[in-house]
Amino acid sequence: MATTVAIPDQDALRRIGASVRERLARDEQAYKIPTDTAEIYAIGGFFSPAECARLIEMIDAVATPSELFDSPMKDAFRTSYSGNFDPSDPFVKSISRRIDDRLGIRSELGETIQGQRYAPGQEFKDHYDYFHTSEPYWKQERKHGGQRSWTAMAYLNEVAEGGATGFPEAGISIPPTQGVLLVWNNATPEGAPNEGTLHAGTPVVAGQKYVLTRWYRVRPWKPSRRGG
């Protein structure tokens, strides 16, 4: 008899995938990146230069060497500095709410915004934002909001050279542009983790790169640990 292996949180991933997709289709500023491999959108001018400057200052205040979910190559894998914003700060709340509203996702599903700073030579190698449900950490994450659905990431400055976000499966490379919000669905329309979302923050060559990231779960997020 054939057995089907259940995909954790599949129904929720399918449902959230569809609702955000429908919302972005009506958003005249949301540009769908032309690829069939993954659902990736760019929204220009999402943050003003003044907001970016303020967010950059906040990243400088919280950034420490990045932590990752268990990975044998942890040290070389994500060399940027990162830190979580204070979710009770009114400015952070307003920024989070604006991203949530644009995607139409309930705020409770969003993880605390994380800021990241890359210096020349620093990078975040190819990875998926979704959780690998066969790994030991999944037992915890399942209870802390479950699988990650969409990622929203904003570029806060222009990088002198390097630092593009690469999606090798989709054959796409997105150069950092100040104020752009990049949004992608980590699942397929069917609600399975989408391997086509493999991506990297490629090495910065010159200058600094500042980004912020908000990851969304399928259920209300409860803090446990950090990671990309």
Ligand SMILES: O=C(O)CCC(=O)C(=O)O
């Ligand atoms: O810095 C980038 O371009 C990618 C960052 C990223 O993949 C993440 O924060 O999950």
Ligand SMILES: [Fe+2]
């Ligand atoms: Fe990522």
